[in-house]
Structure formats: C-alpha cells, structure tokens
Amino acid sequence: MASARRPHANAAWLAGLALVLALLLPGLRGIWDPDEGRYTNVAMHMVDSGNWLEPHRSNEVGHWTKPPLTYWAIAASVEAFGRNPWAARLPSALSYLLCAWLAWRMARRLVVPAEPASSPGAVRDATLRAPLVFATMLLPFGAAQLITTDYLLAACEALAMWGFVEARFGDGRRARRWLALMWAAFGLAFLCKGPPGLLPLLAVFAFDLLTPAVAAGGARRPRALQWWALPLFALVALPWYLAVVLRNPGLLQYFVGAEVVDRVASDDFNRHGEWYGWLAVYAPTLAIGTLPWTPALWRWLRALPARLRGWRTREGRAGDRAALLLALWIGLPLLVFCVSRSRLPLYILPLFVPLALLAARQLAAEGRALPRGRWLAAWCVLLLALEFATALWPTHKDGKAWQAAIAARAPGPVTQVNIVDDMARYSLYLQMGVDVEKLSLLPMDESRFGPEYDEDVADELADDYDPHGIWFTKQPNFPAVQARLRALGYEAVPQGTSYQGRTLFRVRRLAPPD
Helix, strand or coil: CCHHHHHHHHHHHHHHHHHHHCCCCCCCCECCCCCCHHHHHHHHHHHHHCCCCCCCCCCCCEECCCCHHHHHHHHHHHHCCCCCCCHHHHHHHHHHHHHHHHHHHHHHHCCCCCCCCCHHHHHHHHCCCCHHHHHHHHHHHHCCCCCCHHHHHHHHHHHHHHHHHHHHHHHCCCCEEEHHHHHHHHHHHHHHHHHHHHHHHHHHHHHHHCCCEEECCEECCCCCCCCCCCHHHHHHHHHHHHHHHHCCCCCCHHHHHHHHHHHHHHHCCCCCCCCCHHHHHHHHHHHHHCCCEEEEEHHHHHHHHHHHHHHHHHHHHCCCCHHHHHHHHHHHHHHHHHCCCCCCHHHHHHHHHHHHHHHHHHHHCCCHHHHHHHHHHHEEEEEEEHHHHHEEEEEEECHHHHHHHHHHHHCCCCCEEECCCCCCCCHHHHCCEEEEEEECCCCCCCCCCCCCCEHHHHHHHHHHHCCCEEEEEEEHHHHHHHHHHHHHHHEEEEECCCCCCCEEEEEEEEECCC
C-alpha cells in the first residue's frame, strides 16, 4: 500500500515545492525599471483610466510595443490583490506554475519510462521528472520573479503545444477538440507578443510533414491545419488588433515596420545585433539557465547526430516521434531567434518547457530515479537565497528605494513625477500612485507611435504645471535644466541631497517682473 501511495506523495511534494518557489518571494523587492516599471505603468493606466483597449504609458502617449494580454493580466491581478509588487508579479508566477503543470501533462505522452512494463506508479514517477526539471531550472525560476511578457507567452505556447501533443500522441479521441485548443492558445500567444508567439507552429507543420498521422490502431489523426483552424485563431487573436488599428490611423504600419521588420532585420533597438550576438546571448542562457539539469541535456545533445541519421527515413521518424517533435520545437524557433538581430535572454524562455521534457526523457532513458535528496533541497534553498539577495541588492533601478528617497527629500504631497533626459521611472506609478512622465529638455520631433519621450519640458509646463510635482535629472544635466526652466519663466528648487547621481527638485513659477 505504501508503494501505491508514493507517486501521489511525490506529486504533492512537487506541487508544494513549485508553489513555494513561485509565490514566496515575488513581493520582497520593489518594481525595477525600466522593464518592470513600463509594464506596471501601462497596466495601472488601464485600471485608473478604464481604457483597457488602448495601452498608454502616460495620459498623452500610447504604448504599442506589445499587445495587451500581459497588461490585462497585471491590471486584473492588481485590481484583485492590491497595488503592490507581489500582485504585479503574480501573472508571471502563475505562468511558471502553469508551464510546470503543462510539462507534466505532456510528459505523459512524450517521456518514456526506463522500463515500459513498469507499474502505473513508476510511470507516474517518470512523468514527474519533467515538471521537477522545469520548476528547478535557473532561468524559469528567476523569470518567475520578474514582470515580463515572455512568461505569459511561454504559458500560451505550452498550452498550444499540449493541445497538439494530445491530438497526435493521445488515444485518438477528441483529437479535433485538442487541435481547437491549440489554435485558440496560439491566438492568445499572438495577443501576448504578436508574431513571435507563433514560432512553435514551425515545429507543428514540420512534424506533420515528416511523420504519418496514424494512431496506434491504424486510424488516421487529423492534421494541424484544418479548414476551421485559421478562423478560430483569428476569432481569438485579431479583434483587438482590428479595433486599435481602426481607431489609430498609421498603427498597422508601425506594427509591421517597427515592431516586426525592424526587430528582425536591424539593430535599431541595440539588442546584440552583431553577427556573433546570438552566440553571446543564447549560448550562456542555455548553458546556465538550464542548471542543474544542463548535464542531462548535454548528454542528449551529444547523441543527437546519431539520432539525426535515424530520422532520415520515414520509419525512423515514426519510431522516434516524441524526440523528433521536441527537437523541432526547440531547434526551429531557436534558429529564428539566432537569425533575428534583436536578441535578449528571455526571448528563449518559451523553449524551456521542451528543454525540460528532453531532460526528463534523457533521465528516464538512463534509468535514473526521481531525485529527492539533499542536493535538490540545497539547490532550492540556493534559488531562494539568490532571490532574497537580489531583493537586497542596491540598484538605482529599484522603484521602492526611489519612493523612500523622494519621501525623505521632498516633504509635502507629491502628485506627479517628471524625469528629464534620464531613464523613465515608471515604477513609481505603482509604488507611489502618481503619474510619471519622461520629458525631453528641448523640443523634439518624434513619431506618434513609440516615441522615446512622453513630452518636452515646455509642453509639460504649458499643459500640466503642478507645483506639487517632483522632478529629477542627472546631476551633470541640472544646470542646463535650470537654464531652460528659467527661460520658460520657472525656477528649479532642489530638494535635499542628490540620490543615485540625480538631483531632485520642485518647479516654481517665477514672479513676473514689475
């Protein structure tokens, strides 16, 4: 009886571990700029304005670099659990948990036990390897503590691939329903990050092309591309795009040009666009981000050339379908990421679900038991310790520290924050509950979509002068700011000592000359 209970105990233990890793520490530190601040700022504007259709980073400027699903998730979480960093990071933590759960569900089809004749309990233990690997990998854990669109994207893509796995590797029942789930989830992925959310479809179509769609009993399985597939995808993915494009002339050209073509073909965003950038970014991300399971993946990679030779024939591919799908799921999107000239480590976060499944397959093939020892406990303690140390690490990007610095230096009410020619501190919207704008000192002619600044100083003072606002700029820039304000009929009044190399000040109108 004890052996029958053991798999359930393992599952409960793993679920508890994942919950601790996901939910224990996300609220420990403040919101960090620029990325976390930007996402929370847009979400808070949705909550406060009631406009959940058009993302805005300030009252005047829209924010179109990402579709709205991430902002919706953050806004809903903040509405439900309060305006605090833990609530803002909750969608990432839940995406981490969902990815681990989906890795377990797909492992039932793609991870083969070391002994096929094993008991159901042994099979269940084998499938638990995949969620354990995913939950304890360094990058998936670390990203769960960040506010980013990449984790929600990873969850949507994993949900889509689960539908495909069940349709092609399941018992054959309700295969079309599973494909419907796949296409709906890809619609959500498109709402999360646009075209990059569809990269796993390369693996789906390649797998359909390379393998026969025949079930174990000889019945044919439906291919991924059905007559109803694209209409279903469009029903989920496109209404928001259609609505905002009709309301904002020129937005479609911005989406296609700046957010798709420029990110793929140019280095305009300064994201490792050099010819070797893919190696500098993705090689260490894969080697270090997959710890402590990197050795298992390395052993699988060393055996890949022999496997490729076996995949030359249709029979060889049919006999090794699970490994083929995982290799395509990782390899084809990774190739696109390498070719693209915009490269960041978190771009490949969605690949860590198939990487966890591959590592689990390798461990199962080697006959290794489900790890439950001191080394795993020590690794999890190390993960939590790293997150705790990160929360204590002093950085000028921490919105919580900026909130404390402003309170100490600027007595009295603060109704808005203006940053002049410096990194936008949008984190202060959530931390302080005030509007935040990034201002240019001099007038600038910027595009309507995706401008660097919200306004220039002159327009801000003409449209929205507020004596209770707090301003800051880099110390070396402060004399130029003083001169510009004086020319506009205002004076800059420093507030206390400098902080992180920035001068904090309030703006007062100069008395008119007699």
